[in-house]
Amino acid sequence: MPLHDQLRAVALDEFASAGYAATSLQRIADLAGTSKASVLYHFSSKEQLLAEIVDPVLDDLERLLIDDEGGSVLRRADFVERFVDLLLTHSQVVPLVINQGATLDDVPVMHRATELMRRVAELFRLASGSTIEKLRFGVAFGGVAYTLAAAERLGLNGEIPIDEVRTALLEILHDLLVPADTPVA
Amino acid sequence: MPLHDQLRAVALDEFASAGYAATSLQRIADLAGTSKASVLYHFSSKEQLLAEIVDPVLDDLERLLIDDEGGSVLRRADFVERFVDLLLTHSQVVPLVINQGATLDDVPVMHRATELMRRVAELFRLASGSTIEKLRFGVAFGGVAYTLAAAERLGLNGEIPIDEVRTALLEILHDLLVPADTPVA
C-alpha cells in the first residue's frame, strides 16, 4: 500500500478511537513507521488529512441526497436502506463525524458534515413534525452511529456477521423512521 | 454563586460543547472572569475539574443500578423511566460522557463511566441476547444521548417543553427496549 494511503488509514483509526485533537501528527507518523515531516509532505496540514478522510464519505451522502431530491422517487424505506448501507460502508468515519462534529465545527469539512446531516433531517420533514417525530429521527440516526462507534468498547458485540447487523439495523430504523401509521411515499 | 461553582458550570458548558481536550484552563478562567491560576487553586488539576463534574452524575447512575440489582424489584419499564429522568436531569453531562468517553478512557472518571454503562447493558441482559436485541440497546441508549447533544446543533428542536420531550423519549425507549413479545419482569 502506498504510504499516502497507509497514512490515511492510520489517521482514521486514531481519529476515530482517540479523537482528532488528541491524535498528534507525530503519533500518526510513528504508527506508520515514518516521520512527522513526511506526513506533512503527503498532506499539507492536519486539517487536510482529516478532509481527505471525511470528504469522500460526505460525497457519497450528498449523492444519496441528490438522488432522492432529484425525483423524489425514492420511497422512505429505500432511502433508509441505502442510508444504512452508507453507514456500514464507512463505519469508522460515521462515529468520527457524529461524536466529534460539534467539537470541530470550525474545521470546514466538519461544517460541511453538519450541513449534510441537517439536509437528511429536513428530508424526513421532521423539522416540522411533532415532537416525537423529531426525537425519533435523532434517536435513530444518533443511535445507529453510537452503536457502530461504542458497541465494541462496551463489549456488546462479538464477531457478528455484517449481514446480520445490516438486517437488524434496518429493522430497528424501519420501526423508528417508518412508523406503521405514517404514509410511506 | 461561589466562584468554585461558577467555574464548574462554565467548564461543563465548554467541555460539552467544545470538548474536554479543546477547552483550555485559560479559556475557562476567561469566561469566569478570573485567572488560570485561580482555577488551579479551586481544582488541583484539569482532570479533577472534570471528575467533580461527572462523578455526581455517575453516583446517581450507580444508585439506580444498586436499587435495581438489590431486589430486582424494578420492572424494566420502571427502570427505563428512572433512566430517562436521569438523562434529562443531567442533559449536559450525558453527551459529554457519551461522545468523549472513548476518547478519554485514560482519565479515571471516564473509565468509571464506561464501566457503569457496561453494567447498564448487562442489566438488560443484552450481552447474551440476539443480535437485534444488542443493537436495540445501542441504538436506544446512544440515540437518546445523541439527541440530547446534537438536536440543537442541527436546528431540530425549538423550545420544546421538557415534559413533552420526556414523554416522547419514554415512548421511543419503551418501543425499543421493552418489545411487545418480551416478558417485562
Next chain:
DNA sequence: CAGAGGGCTGGCCGATCGGTCAGTAGCGTT
C-alpha cells in the same frame, strides 16, 4: 556522467498547553 525531481528527514520555530510557586491583598482574631 550530470542534472533534475520526487520522496523523505532532522532540526528548528512560535504558540499553547497543564501545572508550580512565591508572593500579596483582604479580613477576622488575639
Next chain:
DNA sequence: AACGCTACTGACCGATCGGCCAGCCCTCTG
C-alpha cells in the same frame, strides 16, 4: 499591631503541539 488563614495572581517552567525549511538520498532521463 501582629498574626494566620483564605482567596487569588503574575511570572515562569517543561512538554508538546502543528508547521516550516534546508538539505539528503535515490532513481530516472539526457
